[in-house]
Amino acid sequence: MQRPENTAARPTPAAPTPAPQAPAAHALAPDPRTPAVALDASAGEVLAPYLHARAGDFLRGLRRHQEAGSDGRSAEEAARALRSAARRVSATLYTFRPLLDAAWADQVRGELGWLSATLAAEHSCAARLTRLLDALHRLSGTRVPPPRGDTGTLAVGAARAGALLDRQLTLTRTRAHSAALQALGSARFHAVADAVALLAGEVPLGAAASARAAEVLVPAALDAEDRLQRAVAALPLARAAHPYNAEALGQESEGQDGPWHQVRLLLRLHRYAREVLDHRPGEPERPERTAAAGVALDRHRDAAGAASAAAAAARTPKIAPATAYALGVLHADQRHEVEAARFTFQRVWQPGAVTTAPAATPAAS
């Protein structure tokens, strides 16, 4: 049920094959061939400082996490910084693998993936519960006392559905919290921390890293962008552009979740590869577009996960029909959120594309 934040896992080859209409030029511009870094430098001279800096972020996050102790908010912020650094290190090891000691890179990447997923689970549970309870609140409209209308039915079950989800997700969250604490005390974790500590001082480069950055680093970043563009080109964006396409519910939409999740991961790999070239972490090129696309894809992932959680809760034995009814409404609501996120992504990605009104067949009356 839990979808871990495991960006470290090597993405499976983009499920969709490249669409016939070529992914075209690198529309994300500015031209990555003229990045902020000195491309006459060797690839290693560009790559190493970036990895040093992110490894430093990781170690600072780790120290803050240890110092936070039982201060929940500080611990959460530190864990967030830790995961952010782990994602960037991991993505860099993936995208620029040809320039690194490949065996070492794969090993560290795998361990960072485990760590990220373990640390993310608790936060993800909490966020999912908040999303579902907010949606139930919105759906049941508890501001106004529900009289006898349709929403009255809903309000009856919404409170019970909320309590059920609260119990289930809080339990999952508590388990995730324990697992994270256990992980942070494990020998496996200390081995990862040691590897990252080494990375803060020295990067195990491969032979190719001595070539000019323009010749080996930039092509690797462009490959990451190409993978993204191909995956996006294979998405059914024309359908997503068509609001209320009546496919929000049912297997067709859910069957499409995977390729969209994949694009989310590829967009992140692309962003981080740009950071390496630009040496300005957190400021990708055309930040508003990339950030907005990322937000839409995060929302897509969150809504899909929340819809699944609502469906899973409805499978709880012996729940009241009113509870099940509210969970059905909630599931549908979150699947519409999934469609809304796809619609937003399409608008961000293809701002020029025309949205057509849903087809309506005129009929005399």
Add this chain to the structure above:
Amino acid sequence: MQRPENTAARPTPAAPTPAPQAPAAHALAPDPRTPAVALDASAGEVLAPYLHARAGDFLRGLRRHQEAGSDGRSAEEAARALRSAARRVSATLYTFRPLLDAAWADQVRGELGWLSATLAAEHSCAARLTRLLDALHRLSGTRVPPPRGDTGTLAVGAARAGALLDRQLTLTRTRAHSAALQALGSARFHAVADAVALLAGEVPLGAAASARAAEVLVPAALDAEDRLQRAVAALPLARAAHPYNAEALGQESEGQDGPWHQVRLLLRLHRYAREVLDHRPGEPERPERTAAAGVALDRHRDAAGAASAAAAAARTPKIAPATAYALGVLHADQRHEVEAARFTFQRVWQPGAVTTAPAATPAAS
């Protein structure tokens, strides 16, 4: 639960007060001041032939209905023609009431409203059941054997929900059928039929009907258009233009149903008033726009009714949680159909208005 096709009932004063932004000119153009009829004729000379013709339609529909006997399809078609004629006579008596014997017009209109509603109920039940079963079929995606995914949960309950709705709506339909048969044999019905038969030959005009059509008939038609424009101006079209506005579910959206239903009735009154002026029944001006708007509003009414039926079915005692879950999904699906219909209406009515993407707050990750 049943929403009768009662257009004959005098619409309640458009619930919304006129919006500050004036309803503007008669955007439905061409200018009703230059209709197809000869406006130098008296109002009665324009109105009477139209009412004669529609009364003739009514009587032919009635004869066909009696001849159809137990032939379901023929009886349904005849009932449809009968209702169509009744709606037009009734609307004309409403819009052009100042030109008629008012007491007579009000009395006939009331009786036609009763008849239309009685005849429409059976058809409306059947259409609602078809809509709901189609939606369940789409939602459960029975083409593919549902494995363990979220839609599996849905498929389990969808069949039972379908059976429940089938039982409930078939029962309602059977009752409506009996009521219609009883009505058609009643003294009350024969009195209506007699009144319409008289109308086919002579229209009880008021004193004002001897004035020029341009002076009294056209203003009455323009009043109908003004009422429509004001009611549309008071609709939250800007929100409807914003797809996936996250208000499809909950009380806010359902609380808006009334004004939209009202616009549907006013659009029909406007169309029929145009028919009187144009003397070309079935061919309103800019037919594609008016027809598309009408279709969207019919879909709105049907979806709202279907959503209510799903919610009502979920209140059935002792249903299984899986059934209730499917009904919840179905209710949400139909409420999204309501939003989709509003979106379509907005696109048809304000084709130039820009649709903005749902707001997304960029956040770094």
